[in-house]
Amino acid sequence: MTTVSLTVNGQSVTADVDPRTLLVQFLRDNLRLTGTHVGCDTSQCGACVVHLNGQAVKSCTTLAVQANASVVTTIEGIAQGGELHPMQAAFREHHGLQCGYCTPGMIMSAIDIVNRKGNTLDEQTIRAELEGNLCRCTGYHNIVKAVAAGAKGMAQAPLQQAAE
Amino acid sequence: MTATGIGAPVRRKEDQRFVTGQGRYVDDFNRPGQAHAYFLRSPHAHAAIRSIDTGPAMIMPGVIAVFTGDDLAADKIGGLICGWMIHSKDGSPMKAGPHPALAQGKVRYVGDHVAVVIAETLAQAKDAAEAIVVHYDVLPAVVDTAQAAKASVQVHDVSPDNTVFNWHLGNKDETEAAFARAKHVTKIDLVNNRLVPNPIEPRAAVGEYDLGTDNYTLYTTSQNPHVARLVLSAFIGVAPEHKLRVIAPDVGGGFGSKIFIYAEETVCVWAAKKVKRPVKWTSDRSEAFLSDAHGRDHVTHAEMATDENGKIIGLRVHTTANLGAYLSTFSSSVPTYLYAPLLSGQYDIPAIYCEVDAVYTNTAPVDAYRGAGRPEATFVVERLVEKTARELRQDPAEFRRRNYITQFPHATPVIMTYDTGDYAASLDKALEIADYKNFQQRKQESARRGKLRGIGFSSYIEACGIAPSQAVGSLGAGVGLWESAEVRVNPTGSVEVLTGSHSHGQGHETTFAQLVSDRLGISIDQVSIVHGDTDKVQFGMGTYGSRSGAVGMSAIAKAIDKVIAKGKKVAAHVLEASEGDIEFKDGRFGVAGTDRSMAFGEIALQAYIAHKFSGQDLEPGLKEGAFYDPTNFTFPAGVHICEVEIDPDTGVTKIERWTAVDDFGVIINPMIVEGQVHGGIAQGVGQALLEGAVYDQSGQLITASFNDYCMPRAIDLPAFQVGMTVTPCPSNPLGIKGCGEAGAIAAPPAVINAITDALGHEDIAMPATPQAVWRAAQKARMPMAAE
Numbered sequence: 001m002t003t004v005s006l007t008v009n010g011q012s013v014t015a016d017v018d019p020r021t022l023l024v025q026f027l028r029d030n031l032r033l034t035g036t037h038v039g040c041d042t043s044q045c046g047a048c049v050v051h052l053n054g055q056a057v058k059s060c061t062t063l064a065v066q067a068n069a070s071v072v073t074t075i076e077g078i079a080q081g082g083e084l085h086p087m088q089a090a091f092r093e094h095h096g097l098q099c100g101y102c103t104p105g106m107i108m109s110a111i112d113i114v115n116r117k118g119n120t121l122d123e124q125t126i127r128a129e130l131e132g133n134l135c136r137c138t139g140y141h142n143i144v145k146a147v148a149a150g151a152k153g154m155a156q157a158p159l160q161q162a163a164e
Numbered sequence: 165m166t167a168t169g170i171g172a173p174v175r176r177k178e179d180q181r182f183v184t185g186q187g188r189y190v191d192d193f194n195r196p197g198q199a200h201a202y203f204l205r206s207p208h209a210h211a212a213i214r215s216i217d218t219g220p221a222m223i224m225p226g227v228i229a230v231f232t233g234d235d236l237a238a239d240k241i242g243g244l245i246c247g248w249m250i251h252s253k254d255g256s257p258m259k260a261g262p263h264p265a266l267a268q269g270k271v272r273y274v275g276d277h278v279a280v281v282i283a284e285t286l287a288q289a290k291d292a293a294e295a296i297v298v299h300y301d302v303l304p305a306v307v308d309t310a311q312a313a314k315a316s317v318q319v320h321d322v323s324p325d326n327t328v329f330n331w332h333l334g335n336k337d338e339t340e341a342a343f344a345r346a347k348h349v350t351k352i353d354l355v356n357n358r359l360v361p362n363p364i365e366p367r368a369a370v371g372e373y374d375l376g377t378d379n380y381t382l383y384t385t386s387q388n389p390h391v392a393r394l395v396l397s398a399f400i401g402v403a404p405e406h407k408l409r410v411i412a413p414d415v416g417g418g419f420g421s422k423i424f425i426y427a428e429e430t431v432c433v434w435a436a437k438k439v440k441r442p443v444k445w446t447s448d449r450s451e452a453f454l455s456d457a458h459g460r461d462h463v464t465h466a467e468m469a470t471d472e473n474g475k476i477i478g479l480r481v482h483t484t485a486n487l488g489a490y491l492s493t494f495s496s497s498v499p500t501y502l503y504a505p506l507l508s509g510q511y512d513i514p515a516i517y518c519e520v521d522a523v524y525t526n527t528a529p530v531d532a533y534r535g536a537g538r539p540e541a542t543f544v545v546e547r548l549v550e551k552t553a554r555e556l557r558q559d560p561a562e563f564r565r566r567n568y569i570t571q572f573p574h575a576t577p578v579i580m581t582y583d584t585g586d587y588a589a590s591l592d593k594a595l596e597i598a599d600y601k602n603f604q605q606r607k608q609e610s611a612r613r614g615k616l617r618g619i620g621f622s623s624y625i626e627a628c629g630i631a632p633s634q635a636v637g638s639l640g641a642g643v644g645l646w647e648s649a650e651v652r653v654n655p656t657g658s659v660e661v662l663t664g665s666h667s668h669g670q671g672h673e674t675t676f677a678q679l680v681s682d683r684l685g686i687s688i689d690q691v692s693i694v695h696g697d698t699d700k701v702q703f704g705m706g707t708y709g710s711r712s713g714a715v716g717m718s719a720i721a722k723a724i725d726k727v728i729a730k731g732k733k734v735a736a737h738v739l740e741a742s743e744g745d746i747e748f749k750d751g752r753f754g755v756a757g758t759d760r761s762m763a764f765g766e767i768a769l770q771a772y773i774a775h776k777f778s779g780q781d782l783e784p785g786l787k788e789g790a791f792y793d794p795t796n797f798t799f800p801a802g803v804h805i806c807e808v809e810i811d812p813d814t815g816v817t818k819i820e821r822w823t824a825v826d827d828f829g830v831i832i833n834p835m836i837v838e839g840q841v842h843g844g845i846a847q848g849v850g851q852a853l854l855e856g857a858v859y860d861q862s863g864q865l866i867t868a869s870f871n872d873y874c875m876p877r878a879i880d881l882p883a884f885q886v887g888m889t890v891t892p893c894p895s896n897p898l899g900i901k902g903c904g905e906a907g908a909i910a911a912p913p914a915v916i917n918a919i920t921d922a923l924g925h926e927d928i929a930m931p932a933t934p935q936a937v938w939r940a941a942q943k944a945r946m947p948m949a950a951e
Contacts (some may be wrong), residue, residue, distance in 0.1 A: 095836065100182030
């Protein structure tokens with residue numbers, strides 16, 4: 001067993017884990033943060049995307065020990081004070097989800113896209129940047145609309161971004 | 165229309181939990197003392213099992229038990245079933261081979277279940293599974309759909325020629341006569357490629373047994389938990405029905421693949437009692453590829469006869485349908501009664517005859533996948549119609565229009581009676597949105613850039629609702645296909661609706677609440693929708709076949725009518741009027757012609773305190789249930805137009821425009837309906853351009869991961885132009901037709917018709933990958949060189 005210490009959604013966490021434990025297993029099984037999902041075993045679907053030190057990673061291909069001394073943010077950690085993050089609100093407003101299973105990974109990837117590409121995103125950029133996230137329900141049409149709207153919403157809510 | 169009533173684009177109630185990571189899917193459930201199951205699967209497509217030595221696995225760390233098919237047999241656990249009986253042309257019943265949950269003596273596809281290890285952790289179970297020693301006598305495999313009936317390999321003893329049934333529908337003699345007098349006959353050979361449904365949530369199951377009460381609980385990724393309970397109890401015999409609770413909580417997409425009752429959940433329930441611990445299994449994606457039921461896999465030859473006026477006078481179809489190694493739960497219905505009855509499309513075709521040979525192969529079982537039979541039928545009809553129009557040098561839109569059914573009801577030669585529709589209205593609207601009149605200009609502009617532009621139509625129809633019970637029973641269904649609902653009004657006037665439908669992305673918590681809001685005049689916040697738990701909802705048939713609106717919501721509407729009727733009786737006592745004078749309008753019970761009235765919630769309270777009436781005459785309380793069995797299938801229909809641009813140098817097909825105009829009857833929530841259309845189109849485009857499950861000749865699935873099986877991504881799809889036309893459905897009280905499968909049904913022929921239009925020849929199969937399109941483009945350029 002190996003000891004890992006990290007910050008998850010603003011809380012300090014220390015645990016002994018089997019060295020082969022994946023970050024997604026650590027989040028789901030140890031911390032019971034089940035909003036982060038597993039949809040494949042080849043790092044293709046993106047249902048497991050979380051932020052590691054502010055950058056999107058696939059937590060199914062990250063070892064828990066790699067997150068030692070790091071800051072992790074999951075889907076459970078982005079709403080502040082009972083207010084949805086602008087990207088969460090945009091997914092709801094634009095019907096960017098159906099079954100909800102890919103949604104946490106989509107939202108975490110979308111926030112990362114905005115952080116990297118800015119608040120004004122055209123359709124082609126969004127489609128290209130969502131390369132690492134699969135959705136089987138929506139045909140992406142409304143996800144693309146939601147990401148564009150969420151990006152604008154993030155510009156109007158600087159406090160939200162600072163909290164990330 | 166109220167802000168939250170029928171027709172309003174209400175934002176979904178369920179989304180708050182999904183966008184915050186608070187959804188509860190099966191794998192999120194962890195029961196006290198839970199152990200983990202891992203299935204040892206066959207690495208061979210076809211082999212006799214000489215021996216299984218579980219001894220080395222039993223002594224591995226953390227192992228609690230290892231079970232094989234012998235253990236299930238010793239406990240008299242039955243095999244998995246196929247619930248739809250099909251008879252061959254000669255009247256003989258279909259040949260159903262045994263389907264044990266864990267193999268007995270033989271494995272029949274890669275991924276077949278050989279043994280299960282129950283251990284303290286999943287990692288320990290996986291490690292131990294590797295220690296099980298299985299001696300196989302490997303047998304040759306049969307994988308090819310078209311060749312299966314001629315193969316020397318025999319998948320099941322009951323079927324020497326690997327044939328499950330030779331079935332037919334329609335009138336052979338009339339069809340032959342039509343072809344004899346035809347002016348023109350168009351022929352086509354088609355392969356409807358095998359698909360893997362791939363909901364992003366993999367299947368999962370947690371079985372639990374309570375020694376004190378002798379009660380079992382199964383948490384499972386199911387679209388129809390009551391049917392799962394019925395099959396697990398009455399047919400497989402794992403637990404008595406009244407002792408088994410099945411819970412299907414949030415389910416992450418189904419598309420058909422979560423209708424079926426599989427080996428894994430069967431074993432988890434049974435093993436929980438054996439090891440006296442909750443037993444959890446969660447599929448990984450590789451297992452899902454191997455063992456979730458696949459979809460489609462037809463090989464078809466079809467011919468269309470037209471007369472001198474360009475009128476379709478006959479259609480004959482021969483299809484070989486691959487059902488895989490075992491008959492999955494509803495597999496036999498898919499290439500038969502969900503397929504051939506749709507071969508008339510939107511067209512007035514006086515004579516149709518269809519033969520279907522269903523075969524076993526050493527591949528994963530094939531069953532219903534979004535559309536289930538109807539995409540296969542639509543692909544046949546719409547490819548043939550397009551090809552016929554081209555051969556007759558007629559505009560494909562106008563050729564369709566000339567052959568549309570215009571009088572309703574219309575009885576087809578293949579058992580369906582279409583109730584209503586206006587196909588030309590959808591065509592006109594689609595042509596306008598697609599800017600069809602300027603297509604040639606766009607084609608020329610593409611040509612100037614060295615690109616090939618094409619346009620493809622799909623004028624589809626589907627039969628949804630999968631009902632009524634009497635009709636499906638006469639066609640071989642082992643169950644009735646109605647739906648149930650219970651409307652419980654609380655003393656405060658809030659409402660709980662218990663439904664036998666199941667939501668796994670469709671947004672029932674919102675749309676069903678909209679119906680209640682509309683009818684009872686209360687806010688949707690006052691309504692809770694309860695589903696997916698057999699301890700809460702008494703019985704239901706579940707969600708598939710685009711049936712939850714037309715059938716499930718009609719049951720709710722019927723129960724609401726009963727609630728209102730009871731409320732009028734209560735109001736008559738409270739308002740001191742005769743029952744006949746009580747009206748219910750805008751959420752209030754009032755006395756006609758007076759200003760005396762009380763709100764729905766006030767009457768609900770009066771019903772429960774019962775001070776104003778004698779319980780002898782009128783029972784206290786306000787709760788009503790209903791079972792709703794429709795009078796007919798519903799017939800959603802529409803026109804999709806796909807416009808593509810092909811780069812002949814790379815073979816890349818880009819969808820430039822997508823127009824969808826659908827008639828779903830009355831729409832409860834247009835935002836959700838459009839979302840269903842988008843998702844369906846994406847799956848249909850996936851089939852046409854990207855997806856295909858491929859087995860090699862030894863029966864290894866060589867597309868068994870998301871690295872190898874090409875799922876549609878955002879960049880592969882365009883923005884969709886979606887329009888609607890409305891002819892209310894006369895077969896249910898709400899006028900709903902259903903919308904869940906339309907896109908997947910309409911899309912594949914639209915794409916292929918567009919590509920073949922662009923290429924100028926018909927020779928392209930699905931998936932039309934860049935490589936395949938490039939080859940076809942070269943052939944079109946230099947017919948000799950590419951031979």
